[in-house]
Structure formats: C-alpha cells, structure tokens
Amino acid sequence: MSTSSTTALTTHVGKHPDEPNVMDPRFISDPFASYAELRERGPVVRGRFMDDTPIWFVTRFEDVRQVLRDPRFANDPATATGAAADSPAIRTMEMLGIPEHLRGHLLENLLNKDAPDHTRLRRLVSRAFTARRVLALRPRVEELTDGLLDRLPGHARDGVVDLIEHFAYPLPITVICELIGIPEEDRPQWRKWGADLFSQEPGRLGASFPAMIDHIKEQIRRRRRALTEDLLSELIRVHDDDGGRLSDTELVTMVIVLVVAGHETTAHLIGNGTAALLTHPDQLRLLQEDPSLLPRAVHELMRWCGPVHLTQIRYATEDLEIAGVPVRKGDAVQPVLVAANHDPRHYTDPARLDLTRQPEGQAENHVGFGHGMHYCLGATLARQEGEVAIGKLLARYPDLSLAVEPEQLERDPVFGSWRLTRLPLRL
Template sequence: MSETPPFEGRPAAPAAPGQPINGSGPGVWDPEFFQNPYPTYAWLRENDPVRGITWPGPPGHAWLVTRYEDVHAGQADSRLRHDLTAFMAELGIPEPPAIGGDVARLLGRNLTLLDAPDHPRLRAVLSRFFTKRRIEGMRPRIEVLTDGLLDDLAERAGDGPVDLVQDFAWKLPLTVVCELLGVPAEDHELFGYGTDASRDRGATGEYAAGAVVAVERLRALIGEKRANPADDAFTSFVRALDAGEFLDEDEVIAQAMLFVVAGHETTVDLLGNGIHALLSNPDQLKQLTADPSLVTNTVEEVLRYYPPTDIVTPQYTAEPIAFGDVEVDRHQIVILSRASANRDPERYPDPERFDITRNTAGHLGFGHGPHYCVGGMTARIEGQTVFNRIFDRFPDLRHAGDPEQVRWKSNPVARGLVSLPVELGTPRRPGKTA
C-alpha cells in the first residue's frame, strides 16, 4: 500500500483550486469541466483515482476520490468527518471570518456539516416528521401543483421557446418544500434565494442578503407556530425545541434552511437534468411514454446519470484511511465525487449510456451512509410526477437549439442546468390521452 505523496515544492498560493499538484493530467472545476466533467472523471478513475489537487484552505491541498468502490465506502466511514470547524480547531488554526458573518455561522450548524453526536441527534428529530407515509401522502398535492404549472406553460405554447428551469422546474419544488415546512404562501419567494443565487456562485452578496431575510423570517415563525401549531415540519421542529431536543433557536433555523435550500435546489436540478436527458435520448423517452410504469426506474437512472449533487461537502480524515492502494494521512481534506462514482464501469456496464431499464441499484445520487439525503423521497415523487405528466401534456416537447450547448452551473457541488430552452409544441388538453 502506498502512502499519500509529499507536496514539497507546491505553490503556496495556487492559482485556482482543483488543479493537479504532482504529475500531469487534467484539473477540475474550470469552465470546460463544468460543461462536461465526465471525460475528466473517466481519466481520473483510470489513471489517478485518488488525485492530489490544489485546495484554497488548510492544508493547501485535497484528495479527490473518483472510483465507485472508494466513494461508496468513504460515505459510510466514520473516519471521514464533516465538521471543518472542528478540523480547523484540531490544526490550531483560527477560523477565518465567514462570508455572511453570523448568518453563515448559523447555517454552518446544519446536519450535513456535523458529526456524531450532533448529527444523529438532529437526524432523529427530522426523521420523525419525514416518514414514508407522510411524504407519500403529498403525492396528490404534488400532482395538482404540477398540473397547474403545466397549464401555465400551455398558455405560452406557440409564443416561442420557454426555459423549463426557471419557468417550471424552479417553481414546483419551492412550493412543495415550503408547504411541507409550513411556510406561509406569501413568504415562499423569500426562500428561493438559495437556488437563484447559486446559478452564479459569484453572487455571494445576493446570496448572503437573501439568507439574512430568510433566517429572520424563520425566527419570527417559531413564535407563530407556538401560538398556532399546525401539521407541518416547522411546528414539529418547534415542539422538539421546547422538549430540549434542539439546543437553541439557531439550531432549528439551520435545519429548516437546509431543508428548504437543499431540498429546493436538488429537486430543481433533478427535474431539469431528467427532462434534458430524456429529450437527448429519444429512444428512452419513447419507452417511457409507451410504458409510464417505467417512471420509477427512470428517476433512479437520472439520479445515476446526472446526479443533482456531485460533492456535498469536503471532509477531513480524523485517522489515516485507505482508498484502494493509497493511504491518506490524518488531517487531510478528502472530496468524494458521486458523479464520477455513478459512471464507474466497474459498477455499471456501459455507464455513459442513459438507460431507463438498467439496474441502478446502489447509485449515489442521494448519497449513502449516515448522511443519506433526508429529502430524497420527496424529490423522487416530484420526479415521477413530472417525467410522466410533462411529456403526456406536451407530446412534441423538444430542445430549442443544440442540446450539446445547454449551459451547466459552474458549481462543484450542485450539478444542474442554468437553463433549459425548449419548444413546447401543441399541448394536449388536460385529461386527454393519445
């Protein structure tokens, strides 16, 4: 087993994160990579599956892990920790000021950035509300919301291209997640700031300003739910706070913000990515429209082929850990790529082919292990509803322009489209089938 190589001679301040430190070969996280990361990931899996790359924070480099076996194992390995604040403390490095100040520190208390004992404590509170029965009970409401948005699109048929990301996929998950949480309808737009700003990660000022407004609205909502409890997630959180299961109001708000922002953006990207994949593979779309029961596996194949989240958070090694024949030392940053793992030919035959009938078992679209996505069930129902209904309502739906030229977000975390221009064609009347 080889140990991770030393980094003597590396630049103290590398020009950009994601570039190879020792050796040659492609880097990651540049504009070309974001448009299509898969050739780079294929090269890395074959030639350098535990890749040393430049990293903007301590210790100045990171390890990018790309093979399925390693990524799958790493997501369930307790030696990989998520709390980078604790990591900085272990290194004796003062935590730098966060963009967004106090609000950023509050949001940093969400369970995706925590380890035991806080992570299992918070996850248990959330899981009590987000049961399979409750989420499945949302299906009729999701169908109604979807049909309403498709009606809105139908009114624009013949007016030229529409953007299915902003005009459709962005709207449905925001309403669903806000209704589940118990956010009043007039406040839903407040919580769309996360995915709007995330389409350009340079918009940190806009993002921070939106976060401040959303946090203060949730703080006020705590008192409102105490006075007027309802059958919603936020009331459940407030009751848990009053029972001592949350440490304070900030911890409640951090979980609610995670639920809204992550639940919204992930599903926006699932819907946009899935519609794009189906339009780009007409043979698969034909199979789905001929047999709508294939929609469940279609969603799973979209999650494998275009996972809406590539890298959730960087992690650090609390102890040395081996990936294949490479041992990574303690106090190293490790980055696990779900998008690469999901296209590993050692796991999935012909992985570059989009196939809605393939066995997708074990895909990492929503992660694996203790940090598996709490909201995955809701996103799946939205995907199942949309992928059947939109092509039934718009049988002539097609890309407006070259599908190879769609623009993807420049974001190492979220893998999704900035926009999806389409021609709707002639809509079918509601309730009328071919």
C-alpha cells in the same frame, strides 16, 4: 453544453499545476469528462479545494461508497483533529463574504455534523420523510403538477417556455414549503435565496444570507404565537419544550437546509432529466410506451445526469488507507459522485443512458443521493416528485421538444453541481 458565466472564486486555480482544483473551469464546464480523467489517473488523487486546502479526490464507485459509510471519516474537521479547526468551510465563507456572526447558521447543520449531534438533528425531522409520509403526499404532488402543466402554455413566448422557471422549480419549492409551513407569499423570495446560495457569487450570497436569517427568525416568532401541524411548528415545540435537543441556531439552520436542499436538487433532477430524455429519443419513446419504467428511469437519470457531483468534504479521524493510498489523520477527502456514477469498473457502458439499467425492486445502484449516514434525507420525496413531474409532463405534452440545439443549453457555472440556467422547450 455551455456555461452562462464564470465564477469569481478561482483565486487558487493554477497555483499547483499538478494538483487539480475544484474551481478549474474544466471541472465546472465538463465535469463528466474531467472527473473521468481524474478517475483513470488513480482511485485516489491529490488535489485542491477552492480555498487551496489539499484534498484527496476519491473517484471510483466502490471506494466512494466505502468512504461515505466508513465511520472513520467525519464531516466536521474538529471531529478529526479534536480541536476547533481553520476549516475550508470557514475560509470559503470568508471568500463568499458571509459575516462572521452568521457563519454558524451554515456550519451548525446536520450536513456538517457527526454523531451524536447528526443523529439527534436527523431524528427530529426524519419522520416527515418516511416512505409512508411521502406516499401520503403523492396526491398533493400530482395536484400541483397538473396545475403547473395547465398553466405552462400561458408562459410561452414565441411558442417557447422555460421549463426550469415555470415547472421544475415551482413544483418542489411548493411541496417543501407546504410541508415546513412557509407562507405562499414568501416562496418567490426563497427561490431567489436558494439561487443566491448556490450561485457561489460573493456579492449575491453576502447580501441575501442575512436577509434569509432575519426572515426565518420572524417566521419563528409568528408561528410561535399560533402553532399548527407543520414541520416548523413541530421544531418550535421541540426547541421550546426541550432546548437541549435543538439550539436557537440549529432551529434556524434546520429551516435553511430543509427548504433549500428540499427544492434545489429536485428542480435540477427534473430539468436535467427532461433534457436527457429529449436528447435520447429511443429512451424517451421507451418511457412513453411504458410509464411503469418511471421509478427505474428516475434512478438512471440521477446516475447519468444527477445535479450533485461532489459531497461534503470528509476528514480522516485516524491514519488509514483508501484503495492502498495512505491517508493521514486530519486529511481532507473529497468523494466525487459524478466519477463514481460513471465508473466502468462498476457499470457496463456507463456513458449510455439506459432507463432499464436499475434492476426492478433492487437496492439503489448509484450514489446520486449519497450513501451511508449522510444519505439524502429527502431522497424518497425527490424520487417521487421526479416520477410524477416527468411522467405527467411527457403524458400531457407528448410532442415536447427542445427549442435550441443541445449544445446551446446554458448551465450555471457552479462547482460540484450540474444545473441548467434555463430549459427552453416547445410544447
């Protein structure tokens, strides 16, 4: 599949020819083949992050899971070194043009925190994403899905509709914004901000991020005057009643993480999953004939074409070994989810899309949502939205087909992610 453009963050690519760089165009345009080559080179391979930081790529399923659950690896480099560090995250923000006084709003979030701060922050919002609470949301998810599907034909141009723009994005962003309490009129702006954040283009992110921060602060001021039962109100109550549990910066940052992470991944699970099914007619037919396969199908789609290919960098807090390779205290380690999810040591014929692969009722057999302490907070909601969206889409439009050849599908040239720019379909 082709990419629509090239990224500007390629300064260090090629400086170390024997060490792969995450910004190498090969890893962005064909991550499946490129990271597979890396995986077969060895379980742990020396490479470079976008800012030229030396990192260890960890590529095989069991080793990736071990790193993700091992408490000897930290998300914050300061945890590993015991002092403030000139981290890749800081240098990356410099490259992206994020003003220094706003960088804390990207750094001070639960994705970058270690225990006990991570535990404290996650506990504040985890109740909203329990299996019981998510199940209670299903009727609303189904209602929203039906409405979007009703309106799809009206978006068609010359018989073609873009599923990303008119279905895959609107559903999850509406669900998460309703849950948090983002007004309906502000949601298109959040769609743009999310796209800017993931674009990895310095101009776009440097301009949009300050506006995002100002907007959230204004929403907090407004909501504080009339608290409701949404998640934003709950976080404000925590902040105001016990400021030690949630700082000013953490309150703003929590909203960013929940809204952006709460819709971006799900949108591209729906988009990637739909494209995968339409290019695998045997699996599409299997699902249409047996919709009860949907939960297992979503797991397999998350393994086979999930949108998240790399995790946050981890840092060794002591000297240790990964698969027999010595890793020193403070070393940066990059678990590669896409390589692990296609590891032939763990899966039989991993390149084959098989909607029956996930054993029914058994534990998740992939790392598409991560693993361990930082396992995706919204995974249950994402799976439910994926099941509802794909199931209802195929039932409503059983003759759905791609409007272009598969190799003509355009993808955003974003490292660590697999995202369709658009998905043109005929209903």
